[in-house]
Amino acid sequence: MSSYRYRCEQCRTTSPPMPTRREVEVERDRHRALAHAGHIPDGEEIKGPPANEPPGTPLQRAIVTAIVITIFVIATWVRLA
Numbered sequence: 742m743s744s745y746r747y748r749c750e751q752c753r754t755t756s757p758p759m760p761t762r763r764e765v766e767v768e769r770d771r772h773r774a775l776a777h778a779g780h781i782p783d784g785e786e787i788k789g790p791p792a793n794e795p796p797g798t799p800l801q802r803a804i805v806t807a808i809v810i811t812i813f814v815i816a817t818w819v820r821l822a
C-alpha cells in the first residue's frame with residue numbers, strides 16, 4: 742500500500758506515494774539536498790497513511806486473518822465433535 746508522501750511548501754511539490762516511512766524520509770533528504778542545498782525548507786511535511794488504513798503490512802494482516810479463520814474452524818469443529 743503506497744501511503745507516505747513528502748510535501749514541500751516552498752516548492753509547492755508533493756512526492757509520489759512511497760510504501761514506507763523510511764523510503765519517504767530518503768526522498769525528503771534527497772529533496773533537501775537537491776532543491777535546498779541541504780537546508781530544511783519551512784512548511785515541509787510527511788503525510789502518513791490515511792487514518793482508516795488498518796495497521797501492519799499486507800502480509801501481517803493476511804497472517805492475522807488466517808489465524809482468526811483457523812480459530813473459527815477449530816471452534817466449529819469442537820462444537821460438532
Ligand SMILES: [Zn+2]
Binds near residue numbers: 776
Ligand atoms: Zn523544496
